[in-house]
Amino acid sequence: MKWLPENRNTRVLAICASVAVAMVGAAYASVPLYNLFCRVTGYGGTTQVAQYNDETRILDRTVEVRFDASRENGFPWTFEPVQRSMTVRLGETAIAYYRATNNSDRAITGTATYNVTPYKAAPFFSKLECFCFTEQTLQPGESIEMPVLFFVDAEMDAESRYDDVTTITLSYTFFESQAEVAGAAVGRDAAP
Structure with missing residues (x-):
């Protein structure tokens, strides 16, 4: 060498x-x-993000999509799905809503993380629009309903190893924005 x-x-x-x-x-x-x-x-339940639903086929096969919501310990928001589940056909675009309420006496910016179970279904679950793509700021006492526009790709029907997928769970967890947490810490630690 x-x-x-x-x-x-x-x-x-x-x-x-x-x-x-x-x-x-x-x-x-x-x-x-x-x-x-x-x-x-789609490893670890990471969903796909799509620009549009280019599915030309909507199949008769259906899956139940369940919606789950949680929040970081101590995060002063109420966060829940508006509906607990819906049945969608493969290839069909659907919309679901989550509701968030700021229960504190200050404006708070939050961000959501998400995953899909079973993990093997994640590559077929595509979101077109989601509140999780951006941070959400709520004023004290404010409530909002946030949409998730999604579809389950009809390609999931092409392989028999996905025949047992009859239910998909979409889970979100809300956290206080790290920029917000850092700013609050600076404010607390600043000299009066």
Whole structure:
């Protein structure tokens, strides 16, 4: 290897330094690469995001879609699905609503994370529009209904290993926005 120094000790140092730099680079790249992997494959219940429903077929096969809502401990919102479930045909676009209420005496910005179970159904569950794509700010006592526009891809019917998927659960968890939490901490710690 011509790029390595001739001195044995210098060569070992160069190899170790290269390995250390590669490991640090891999550590920084791991989170974005993992997120990309989950979005592409649906791994871990990550749903697909679609620009539009290009399904030309709507099948007779149906699935029950259940809606679940939770929130971070201590997060002062009430958060719940407006309807607990609905039955949709594969390929059909549907809309569901969640309701959030700020029970505190201050404006709060929240953000939602989501997943789908069973995990193997996640690559077929596509959201066209969702409140989880942006942060939500609620004033004290304010309530809003937030839509989720989605469809279950008809391609799920193409393989027999998905025949047992008759129910899909869409779960959301609301957290206080990290920028909001950091700002509140700065405000608390600031000198009067």
